Amino acid sequence: xxxxxxxxxxxxxxxxxxxxxxxxxxxxxxxxxxxxxxxxxxxxxxxxxxxxxxxxxxxxxxxxxxxxxxxxxxxxxxxxxxxxxxxxxxxxxxxxxxxxxxxxxxxxxxxxxxxxxxxxxxxxxxxxxxxxxxxxxxxxxxxxxxxxxxxxxxxxxxxxxxxxxxxxxxxxxxxxxxxxxxxxxxxxxxxxxxxxxxxxxxxxxxxxxxxxxxxxxxxxxxxxxxxxxxxxxxxxxxxxxxxxxxxxxxxxxxxxxxxxxxxxxxxxxxxxxxxxxxxxxxxxxxxxxxxxxxxxxxxxxxxxxxxxxxxxxxxxx
Amino acid sequence: xxxxxxxxxxxxxxxxxxxxxxxxxxxxxxxxxxxxxxxxxxxxxxxxxxxxxxxxxxxxxxxxxxxxxxxxxxxxxxxxxxxxxxxxxxxxxxxxxxxxxxxxxxxxxxxxxxxxxxxxxxxxxxxxxxxxxxxxxxxxxxxxxxxxxxxxxxxxxxxxxxxxxxxxxxxxxxxxxxxxxxxxxxxxxxxxxxxxxxxxxxxxxxxxxxxxxxxxxxxxxxxxxxxxxxxxxxxxxxxxxxxxxxxxxxxxxxx
Numbered sequence: 428x429x430x431x432x433x434x435x436x437x438x439x440x441x442x443x444x445x446x447x448x449x450x451x452x453x454x455x456x457x458x459x460x461x462x463x464x465x466x467x468x469x470x471x472x473x474x475x476x477x478x479x480x481x482x483x484x485x486x487x488x489x490x491x492x493x494x495x496x497x498x499x500x501x502x503x504x505x506x507x508x509x510x511x512x513x514x515x516x517x518x519x520x521x522x523x524x525x526x527x528x529x530x531x532x533x534x535x536x537x538x539x540x541x542x543x544x545x546x547x548x549x550x551x552x553x554x555x556x557x558x559x560x561x562x563x564x565x566x567x568x569x570x571x572x573x574x575x576x577x578x579x580x581x582x583x584x585x586x587x588x589x590x591x592x593x594x595x596x597x598x599x600x601x602x603x604x605x606x607x608x609x610x611x612x613x614x615x616x617x618x619x620x621x622x623x624x625x626x627x628x629x630x631x632x633x634x635x636x637x638x639x640x641x642x643x644x645x646x647x648x649x650x651x652x653x654x655x656x657x658x659x660x661x662x663x664x665x666x667x668x669x670x671x672x673x674x675x676x677x678x679x680x681x682x683x684x685x686x687x688x689x690x691x692x693x694x695x696x697x698x699x700x701x702x703x704x705x706x707x708x709x710x711x712x713x714x715x716x717x718x719x720x721x722x723x724x725x726x727x728x729x730x731x732x733x734x735x736x737x738x739x740x741x742x743x744x
Numbered sequence: 745x746x747x748x749x750x751x752x753x754x755x756x757x758x759x760x761x762x763x764x765x766x767x768x769x770x771x772x773x774x775x776x777x778x779x780x781x782x783x784x785x786x787x788x789x790x791x792x793x794x795x796x797x798x799x800x801x802x803x804x805x806x807x808x809x810x811x812x813x814x815x816x817x818x819x820x821x822x823x824x825x826x827x828x829x830x831x832x833x834x835x836x837x838x839x840x841x842x843x844x845x846x847x848x849x850x851x852x853x854x855x856x857x858x859x860x861x862x863x864x865x866x867x868x869x870x871x872x873x874x875x876x877x878x879x880x881x882x883x884x885x886x887x888x889x890x891x892x893x894x895x896x897x898x899x900x901x902x903x904x905x906x907x908x909x910x911x912x913x914x915x916x917x918x919x920x921x922x923x924x925x926x927x928x929x930x931x932x933x934x935x936x937x938x939x940x941x942x943x944x945x946x947x948x949x950x951x952x953x954x955x956x957x958x959x960x961x962x963x964x965x966x967x968x969x970x971x972x973x974x975x976x977x978x979x980x981x982x983x984x985x986x987x988x989x990x991x992x993x994x995x996x997x998x999x
Contacts, residue, residue, distance in 0.1 A: 613855050614864045616844070620852060623843035630835070631853035632824060637864070690843035 441684025441692060444736060445699035448682070448728075452706050460713040470592055472702075472709050474585070474660065477594035480701035481653045482672055483679035484598075484605055485536075485646030487697040490680050491609075492642050493622040493689025494543060494550035498535065499650040500672035501561035504665075506532040507654030508565045511574040511664030514581065521581050529651045535561055536647020540640035558673070565666045575663030584659035594656050601652065605645075606694040618642060622689025678725065679704050682732045703728070752815055754779045754949055755800070755831070755918055761808035762795050769795045771973040772809070777918055780947040782940060784964030784981065786957060788993050791970040793953055797920055800951070801833040802826030830917035834924055839907035842896030846888055847877035849895050850910045880909050884939060901932025908939060918949040925959055937963050957986050969993055 456463040482499045489496040510528030513519040519527070535557055542553035586593050609615035617638045620628040629635045653672075658664045683700025685692030707728060711721045753776035762770040770792045777783050787793050799806050802820030811818050813829050820826045823833070840849050851873050860866025874891060881888055886905045888898065895903060904924055911919055921940070925933040940963045943950055954960050960967065960981075967984055969977035969992045977984070977992040 608865065611867055611870075612860075612865045613857070613868060616848060616852075616855065616868065617864075619843060620841045620848075623841040627839060627841055628852065630823075633853045641864075690841075 441736070442696040442699060444732070445683045445696050445703055448703050448732070449699050449706065452703060452710065456706065456710040456713070460710065462713050463710065466590070468709070468713070470587075470590070472705055473595040474592040475709070476701055476705040477592065477598040478653045478656050478660070479672065479675050479679060479705060480698055481598045481601060481649050481656070482669075482676040483683070483697050483701045484602060484694060485649030486673070486676040487680040487683065487685045487692060487694060488605070488609070488618060488642050489550070489646050490677070490685050490687060491618050491622045491689060491692060492639055493625065494639070494642070495677070495687070496539065496554045496643065496646045497551065497673050498539060498554040498557035498561055499646060499653075499676050500669035500674075501558040501565070502532050502535045502647055502650035503654040503657065503669035503672060504667070505535065505561040505565045505568070505654070506651035507658045507664045507668055508569050508574065508666065510655050511577070511658055512568060514577060515574050521578065525655055528655050529648060532647040532649075532651020532654070533644050534647070536644040536650075537640065539647065540643030543643065544636040544639040569664070569666045571666055573663045573665045575661075577658065577662055582659050582662055584656065594660065597652070597656065601649070602694055602698055609694060614638065614641065619690050622691070624690075675701075675704055675725075678729045678732075681729065681736070684736060686736075751778075753777060754814060756812040756815075757796070757800060757806075757809065758812070759809040760796065760799060760806045760811075762792075762799065762804075763807055769973050770799075770806070773970070773973070773975050775800075775968060775975070777949040777951060779917060779949050780944050781966065782944055782950040782952055782964045784960035784967045785951055785953045785970070786960055786967060786989065786993060787970035790972075791993070792973045793970055794922065796970070797833070797922055797951065797953065800826070801831060801920055827914065827916070830915075831920065832911035832914065832916035832918070833920040833922065834904075834907050834911050835922055839910075840895040840903055843894055845894055846881075846891045846898075846906055847873040849906055850877045850880065850913060852910075854913075876913075877909070880913060881905070884909060884912070884942060886935070886939065899932065900928045901935050904928060904932070904936055905939065908936075912943075912948075916948065918951070919943060920951045920953075922953050923955065924952075925954060925956065933959065957989060961986060961989075971995055 462468055482503065486496055486499055506528040509531045510524045513524035513527045514521065539550070539554050539557050542548045543550045584593060588596055609618060617628065617633050620633065621635055621638050625635060654668065657668055679701035680692065680697045681687065681700070682703050683692065683696035683698065685697060704725065707725060708721060711724060716724070756776040758774055760770050760773045760775070773792065773796060775796060785793050785797070798804055800811070802823040802825050805820065811820065818829055820829070841852060844852070847870070856869040856872050857866035858869045877891055884905070888902055888906065895906065898906065908924070925936050928936065937959060940950055940952060952960060952963060964981045967977065967979055967981050967989060968975060969989060971993060977989070
């Protein structure tokens with residue numbers, strides 16, 4: 428393959444932008460704070476990124492089909508709470524409780540998918556409804572109080588395998604599988620095709636509804652994995668867990684080069700996008716910038732990313 | 745098989761009627777195509793061309809009348825049925841997915857798999873898709889250049905060629921082309937017309953619909969004219985002049 432084609436391919440995946448942004452952030456961060464590149468802090472960043480990144484993986488997939496999922500934060504909360512309640516109050520074994528949490532996430536995703544693909548409600552509205560229902564369901568289930576104090580063997584999910592956080596390894600594994608599915612299976616191809624030209628894809632006989640349904644189920648599953656990870660990390664399930672996480676997940680995907688109009692972007696990019704969001708928060712913490720300002724900083728970065736990426740598309744054509 | 749243009753037609757539509765609510769869109773139209781024959785289908789807007797074509801390609805059934813393929817009665821419940829009988833259609837707009845490359849477009853919905861068969865999570869055989877796409881396009885003697893280009897990066901003519909190649913992959917007996925040149929520049933239009941002539945050489949029947957009568961007359965062996973849901977002309981292209989065709993299309997009041 429000649430270098431020009433190669434460059435165009437890389438550009439097509441749009442990973443250069445988040446990679447560049449991440450490199451820049453790391454350089455700035457390490458010069459501003461001596462604590463940034465310490466092993467302790469790196470481990471911390473890797474743990475933090477895991478939960479945002481796993482949400483972003485599901486979110487990116489939905490966005491690739493041209494939809495959006497606003498419910499991932501709330502689904503994270505209800506799945507995390509279900510797992511917690513099953514373990515603490517119902518005395519269910521850890522594997523079964525985890526399965527219960529994953530099942531709730533998949534169910535929420537399936538309902539989203541049915542509303543979008545069969546009832547034809549725009550995904551923005553369908554998942555907004557799910558967001559409210561799941562958040563309310565979490566509060567009802569837990570009486571609005573945190574459920575805390577899990578067994579050591581459950582908390583081990585947030586432990587370490589050698590120098591690496593287990594959470595990070597789980598997320599990384601999901602990303603590898605997911606990216607392989609997107610670029611090497613029929614399903615992945617249809618995800619991009621639906622995002623690019625839904626009517627045309629239906630016309631050649633692809634079952635577009637099934638693809639959409641699956642994408643929402645996978646997003647729900649990812650949110651559930653995130654919820655269980657957060658339980659283990661905090662040793663508690665808070666009913667307010669994951670509030671605003673849908674924004675972080677969407678931001679990670681967009682920073683990672685996933686186009687909101689569908690069909691363009693990759694999980695590799697999304698992962699770097701999630702890292703950019705996390706490292707940014709980390710630096711601001713190290714520099715003792717208040718949480719209020721952090722929101723503003725994240726918003727600005729997202730706006731800048733969106734502007735430069737949309738320009739990038741024009742140049743690529 | 746072969747160009748038996750004198751004998752039985754490959755496909756035949758008899759006495760086709762179609763109503764849309766109170767509108768009688770087709771009023772007993774007969775239509776047939778031989779193998780290796782290019783039939784130009786013309787008519788004013790609302791004459792019933794696309795209705796006839798959609799019935800032939802299985803988009804919807806006729807309310808009355810029958811379709812015969814090689815003399816046997818068939819019933820198309822969906823475009824898939826028509827495809828299984830060897831009838832493929834190239835639509836002007838819907839055709840390609842801009843963010844996928846050329847082989848991905850040609851094989852969309854029927855990707856060959858390395859493992860996993862017809863399942864949704866089957867591993868794609870990308871090498872085979874690229875190879876077969878290249879052979880297919882070479883056989884049509886068209887040059888797309890880099891096949892890993894996304895469809896959105898191609899010119900209008902190249903896109904149309906890819907859409908036609910996709911329709912030809914299943915080796916259809918009849919190709920319906922609905923306004924294939926509507927969005928194309930002159931040079932690109934010529935390439936598509938050349939392609940139509942090559943299909944003829946390969947013994948594929950073609951139904952060619954276009955608003956530009958010059959194009960239709962340049963490629964068609966026979967011209968079928970519809971007006972207000974009725975067939976008002978069916979003549980060899982050589983025996984028909986363009987202004988006569990226009991008269992038939994618009995009825996008595998034409999110049």
